[in-house]
Amino acid sequence: MAEFIDLVLLAMLALTALRIIFLKDLFAVVMLFGIYSFLSALIFLNLDAVDVAFTEASVGAGISTVLMLVTLAITGRKEKQSTHSSLLPLFVVLVTGAALIYGTLDMPPFGHPDNPVHQHVAPRYIEESPKEVGLPNMVTSVLASYRGFDTLGETVVVFSAVIGVLSLLGVRRKKKKDLESGLESHRVLHVVAKIIIPLVILFALYVQFHGDFGPGGGFQAGVIAAAAFILYALILGLPKAFAVVGPRFLQWMAAAGVLLYASVGLYSMYMGGHFLDYNQLATDPVAGQHYGIIIIELGVGVTVFAVMLNIFYAFGSQAERSNVQ
Amino acid sequence: MLEQHLAVLPIILPLIAAPLALILGRSIFSWGFATLVSGLAFLLSWQLLAAALSDGVLSYAVGGWAPPWGIELRVDAANAFVLLAVTAISTLVLVYSKHSIEKEVKAANHSLFYTAHLLCLAGLSGILITGDAFNLFVFLEISSLATYTLVSLASDRRCLTAAFRYLVMGTIGATFILIGVGLLYMKTGTLNMLDLAERIDLYDSSRTINTGLAFIMVGVSIKLALFPLHMWLPPAYTHAPSAVTAFLASTATKVAVYVMIRFIFTVFGIDHVFVDMGMGLILMALAVVAIFKCSYMATVQSNVKTVLAYSSVAQIGYLVLGLSLVSVSGLMASMIHIFNHALMKGALFMAVGAVFYRVGSVDIKDFAGLGRKMPLTMAAFTIAGLSIIGVPLTVGFVSKWYLVIAALEQDQWLVAALVLVGSLFAVIYIGRIIEAAYFQKLPESRSSENIKEVSWLMLVPMWVLVIANIYFGIDTSLTTEAANSASEWLFQTNSMLENKVMEGEVLEGHAIEEKAQEVSS
Numbered sequence: 001m002a003e004f005i006d007l008v009l010l011a012m013l014a015l016t017a018l019r020i021i022f023l024k025d026l027f028a029v030v031m032l033f034g035i036y037s038f039l040s041a042l043i044f045l046n047l048d049a050v051d052v053a054f055t056e057a058s059v060g061a062g063i064s065t066v067l068m069l070v071t072l073a074i075t076g077r078k079e080k081q082s083t084h085s086s087l088l089p090l091f092v093v094l095v096t097g098a099a100l101i102y103g104t105l106d107m108p109p110f111g112h113p114d115n116p117v118h119q120h121v122a123p124r125y126i127e128e129s130p131k132e133v134g135l136p137n138m139v140t141s142v143l144a145s146y147r148g149f150d151t152l153g154e155t156v157v158v159f160s161a162v163i164g165v166l167s168l169l170g171v172r173r174k175k176k177k178d179l180e181s182g183l184e185s186h187r188v189l190h191v192v193a194k195i196i197i198p199l200v201i202l203f204a205l206y207v208q209f210h211g212d213f214g215p216g217g218g219f220q221a222g223v224i225a226a227a228a229f230i231l232y233a234l235i236l237g238l239p240k241a242f243a244v245v246g247p248r249f250l251q252w253m254a255a256a257g258v259l260l261y262a263s264v265g266l267y268s269m270y271m272g273g274h275f276l277d278y279n280q281l282a283t284d285p286v287a288g289q290h291y292g293i294i295i296i297e298l299g300v301g302v303t304v305f306a307v308m309l310n311i312f313y314a315f316g317s318q319a320e321r322s323n324v325q
Numbered sequence: 326m327l328e329q330h331l332a333v334l335p336i337i338l339p340l341i342a343a344p345l346a347l348i349l350g351r352s353i354f355s356w357g358f359a360t361l362v363s364g365l366a367f368l369l370s371w372q373l374l375a376a377a378l379s380d381g382v383l384s385y386a387v388g389g390w391a392p393p394w395g396i397e398l399r400v401d402a403a404n405a406f407v408l409l410a411v412t413a414i415s416t417l418v419l420v421y422s423k424h425s426i427e428k429e430v431k432a433a434n435h436s437l438f439y440t441a442h443l444l445c446l447a448g449l450s451g452i453l454i455t456g457d458a459f460n461l462f463v464f465l466e467i468s469s470l471a472t473y474t475l476v477s478l479a480s481d482r483r484c485l486t487a488a489f490r491y492l493v494m495g496t497i498g499a500t501f502i503l504i505g506v507g508l509l510y511m512k513t514g515t516l517n518m519l520d521l522a523e524r525i526d527l528y529d530s531s532r533t534i535n536t537g538l539a540f541i542m543v544g545v546s547i548k549l550a551l552f553p554l555h556m557w558l559p560p561a562y563t564h565a566p567s568a569v570t571a572f573l574a575s576t577a578t579k580v581a582v583y584v585m586i587r588f589i590f591t592v593f594g595i596d597h598v599f600v601d602m603g604m605g606l607i608l609m610a611l612a613v614v615a616i617f618k619c620s621y622m623a624t625v626q627s628n629v630k631t632v633l634a635y636s637s638v639a640q641i642g643y644l645v646l647g648l649s650l651v652s653v654s655g656l657m658a659s660m661i662h663i664f665n666h667a668l669m670k671g672a673l674f675m676a677v678g679a680v681f682y683r684v685g686s687v688d689i690k691d692f693a694g695l696g697r698k699m700p701l702t703m704a705a706f707t708i709a710g711l712s713i714i715g716v717p718l719t720v721g722f723v724s725k726w727y728l729v730i731a732a733l734e735q736d737q738w739l740v741a742a743l744v745l746v747g748s749l750f751a752v753i754y755i756g757r758i759i760e761a762a763y764f765q766k767l768p769e770s771r772s773s774e775n776i777k778e779v780s781w782l783m784l785v786p787m788w789v790l791v792i793a794n795i796y797f798g799i800d801t802s803l804t805t806e807a808a809n810s811a812s813e814w815l816f817q818t819n820s821m822l823e824n825k826v827m828e829g830e831v832l833e834g835h836a837i838e839e840k841a842q843e844v845s846s
Contacts, residue, residue: 100504106533258343279389
């Protein structure tokens with residue numbers, strides 16, 4: 001049954017991808033990208049990778065769709081006719097695809113418990129992590145503790161992204177204050193947003209602190225919280241959103257999240273361990289792991305939230321400017 | 326305490342400093358802070374190289390988790406040597422960039438510039454030091470994103486298209502590397518490089534591993550701008566701010582070459598890559614074409630930055646040629662050239678940046694008569710240019726010498742001859758610029774302009790590199806010793822692993838494969 005579901009999902013995925021290639025309407029393309037992400041999330045779910053599915057749904061289908069839509073507000077909806085010949089790219093894609101198929105021909109039997117992936121490092125994670133790290137969610141143990149250095153790196157990648165966007169676009173504060181912005185005249189939207197936003201923020205906090213026990217963690221929580229603020233900015237307009245959290249403050253927050261994460265590492269070095277050795281944070285190693293993971297997840301959440309919202313601000317203020325002109 | 330954490334400090338120092346530089350905000354503060362941090366990283370990497378040369382290898386388990394479960398940082402002579410070059414260039418470029426950036430980057434973006442520079446430095450250091458294949462990808466992402474930002478910061482609008490092109494190509498390269506690492510993980514169940522090496526040897530003929538190798542090699546080739554995947558490089562180097570070009574030209578592609586060396590020699594093993602897959606011939610052919618095609622392209626350009634960019638692609642040809650010879654001396658020639666080329670290109674791009682600072686353009690015709698107006702800058706350019714050509718008493722000669730020796734060692738007469746012919750192209754493209762600077766008169770229209778020498782803040786780092794070009798050209802003990810022990814080390818670990826597998830120390834892997842085959846049949 002699981003295979004059948006997989007097959008259907010994969011077929012839909014391929015259809016969506018093909019449609020994306022041939023569509024010229026970029027708005028529809030963005031929507032299809034959202035569908036594509038949801039389909040991949042379903043496939044991950046079917047593979048029992050709930051954490052990955054959750055991330056894919058919140059990042060791939062959620063925030064990236066919003067960011068791409070804001071980009072369309074600046075650039076316009078229609079794809080320009082390409083002047084390049086598409087033969088060489090087609091050839092490259094075909095060769096790459098053929099290589100991938102060739103490579104998977106003698107891959108280990110799918111999902112078999114004797115596969116190298118399940119036999120080499122994984123057993124330690126499965127058997128020892130409840131004792132060593134003390135978390136019920138092994139994915140979080142691996143991400144935040146065993147491979148915590150990677151996660152620090154990923155947080156810095158997100159931070160680098162905002163540096164790039166800010167250097168290209170910058171966040172412009174509007175000069176004319178009386179300019180109509182947002183959707184102020186839409187009463188229904190106002191009421192709905194007022195009900196939804198607190199719930200979304202509450203859910204974000206739940207995801208942030210529940211990552212130790214179930215799917216969740218800083219990345220997803222940061223994205224969800226940013227979505228709540230983006231909704232606010234869309235409906236009430238950027239100036240009002242700036243009054244709640246300004247772009248300058250967000251820059252600070254993005255930096256602070258990375259620093260919070262790294263400071264855990266520095267503190268564990270100060271206590272005599274290696275960088276990011278959470279065992280040093282408390283007398284009981286397992287308690288130390290717990291503290292460490294909560295703090296670094298908070299750092300991740302803060303940075304991701306600040307970066308996503310700031311990128312939206314940068315795009316949004318640009319879009320408003322181009323609409324005014 | 327310092328010694329215990331020596332391996333991790335060069336990564337986390339700039340990594341933590343980057344957000345701080347953003348918070349500092351004011352241009353002058355973030356400049357001073359970034360320079361200080363980069364200087365500290367240089368001192369640390371000096372210590373690291375000394376430790377690696379005396380002790381062989383330093384292993385550091387991040388988070389206290391032993392490899393392969395946690396992430397291992399692994400310093401040996403090879404990466405400590407490249408790290409030394411990277412941190413040195415970064416520090417000099419930062420000193421240089423204060424004035425250069427004031428001219429070429431909008432004032433509002435200055436602190437973003439220094440933040441991005443520190444992020445790039447942290448990423449490059451991470452790529453060099455890590456002993457974990459996925460961790461390498463993470464740091465590659467950091468350095469790449471920072472690089473695209475740096476390129477796009479120039480006030481010239483054309484830098485945006487160049488940065489975009491670079492971004493698309495770079496992202497494809499990074500994705501290929503990720504796919505490759507994924508395939509390796511699927512077959513071996515590990516991400517630690519040494520552990521990967523042991524377990525890959527068990528599956529020599531596996532299609533999955535071979536495809537992984539192909540994806541990684543193509544991805545890295547895009548990153549290091551190996552011909553014909555170099556198309557992103559000339560526009561990016563031409564339109565980026567001069568300080569950025571000086572930094573990237575002497576570090577980013579070199580680090581990518583190091584990644585290629587690391588994957589070939591440590592992870593996959595020479596036998597697998599060169600004997601079974603026959604990649605030596607492919608790499609050698611591409612390298613030779615790169616040397617000729619791009620040296621020729623360099624001779625017909627009118628923008629000096631483009632000339633030097635094409636020259637960089639040609640020099641990358643020399644680097645790849647050295648490692649494709651599959652010998653200790655060939656690899657050593659590559660390692661020496663990584664270091665030496667950083668010295669040459671750093672100095673050249675700094676000199677060109679100084680010309681841009683005063684003249685506002687870097688076309689060859691605008692170099693006319695500059696030999697008198699900017700004597701120190703043009704003298705620096707000339708010496709570094711002679712080094713690119715390979716004139717004795719410069720580092721360029723040392724590089725070419727070892728490369729030719731390595732080729733002759735294997736009776737590759739043709740390759741040796743081609744290397745020497747390639748230098749003739751360098752004579753042409755460097756000669757054109759020097760001729761304009763010294764033997765052409767300053768045009769009448771310019772004589773009224775106040776063109777004078779740049780400030781010492783730009784001259785000192787430039788001349789430090791020029792003196793290094795001569796010093797390491799005469800006293801080669803440091804570079805050859807480090808490069809020699811680096812390449813011997815790379816070969817030694819390779820044969821060590823093979824012996825280990827032959828003795829059957831890692832039998833459990835065999836058992837798994839047999840089981841897997843039973844299941845699939």
